[in-house]
Amino acid sequence: MRFAGKRAVVTGGASGIGRATALRLADEGASVIVADIDGEAGAALAAASGGRIAFRHTDVTRADEIEALMQAADAAGGLDIVFNNAGAGGAREPIDQLSPDDWDRTMALLLRSVALGIRYAAPLMARRGGGAIVNTASVSALGAGYAPTAYSTAKAGVLHLTKIAAADLAAAHIRVNAVVPGFITTAIFTRHLDIEGARREQADGMIAGAAAKAQPIPRAGRPEDIAAAVAFLASEDASFITGTHILVDGGLTIGTRASWDPAVPSMLTALEAFR
Template sequence: MRLQGKRAVVTGGASGIGRATALRLVEEGAEVWIGDIDSDAGEELAATSNGRIRFQHTDVTDDAAIAALMQAADLAGGLDIVFNNAGAGGARERIDEISAADWDRTQALLLRSVALGIRHAAPLMTARGGGAIVNTSSVSALGSGYAPLAYSTAKAGVLHLTKMAAAELSRHNIRVNAVVPGFITTNIFTRHLDVPEEKRQDANQAIAQAAAAAQPVKRAGRPEDIAAAVAYLASDDAAFVTGTHILVDGGLTIGTRASWDETQPSLFSALEAFQ
């Protein structure tokens, strides 16, 4: 019960990583306000939480909606934790094809929303004497080949924003960190690729199998894996941690495949043939 008596906001909390994190924070004692555009899923989750989760329809590309969500939690007794998590795949076009409108829409959803979440939470947390903010980035922030360019650029921005905000808000005793998921089995991939609803389960299973084969940890990531990292960063167990990120990717970014898969040729194995 590390979060007993705390009040938290989770954006994108109706499904996937957000939903798992909302449930984890409740399990650890917090009251949680979730914001999402999916009212049906959000209200259903709130209805099964024995009053521990409250839902508010929130479009995170709308500045006023973000402010209202933060204020709703604060009015209940003070805002202690914010998980800026809402997002989607965004524009898929390459840099020589993407339109200005698609670029702006992706950045607004994935980067601007995080900045505004911090902006509206910080004064409320300052009044409480401090707080903890966690932002969702991605392994795509660390290199190419994991996601489309616009998404990856936004997620890289989230990492730098996290550091800058941590520095600026330290005077208010507000910690700011990020979590960096690898391939996690949620519907973000199938929605991004416009997979029909009736085929999403099979598609998610295929993605999970591919992910398990692409990294040292031989299983796909689960939303609960990210929720555990967020709960740590939000708690006093991480009281000495700010301005950094936790990589939760099953070792996906640990190095080339040859570094962990003995069946793959490497530079060193090639040189050994000449010894």
């Protein structure tokens, strides 16, 4: 019960990583406000939570809605923890085909939303003597090939923002950290395809199969894997940790595939055939 008496806001909490984190924080004693544009899933989660989770319809691309969300949490008895997590894939085009509007929309959803989440939470936390903020970045912040261009750039911004904001807010006893998920099986990969029923199940099944084989640890990444790291960063166990991130990727970014997958021999192994 690391969060007994604490109040947490989780954006994008109606699904996937946010949902698992809302449940984890609530399981450990927190009162949680889930903020999301998916009213149906958000309300269902709240209804099933036995009063531990409340839902507030919030679009994180809107500054006024983020400000109202943080104010509402504070008014409910004080804001201790914020998980800036809402997101989607964004613009899919490579850099030479990007539309300026799609770029702006992606940055608004994935980077500006995090900046504003911190912006509107921090003064309220400071008044209470401190708090903990965790932001969702991505392995795509670390290199090419994991996600589209605009998304990857926004997530790199989230990592840097995490560090700079931690410096700005340390004196106010507010810690700011990020979690860096690898390949985690959630609806994010197929949501934008706008398919339902058997087609959706097929696509989700393909993702689940790929996720199990994508990294050295031979199983798919789960939302609960990320929730555990977020709960740690949000807790007093991490009270001397700020301005950094935890990589939760099953080893995805360790190195080349040949370094860990026996089915993909390295060039050095292949050269042995010439002996």
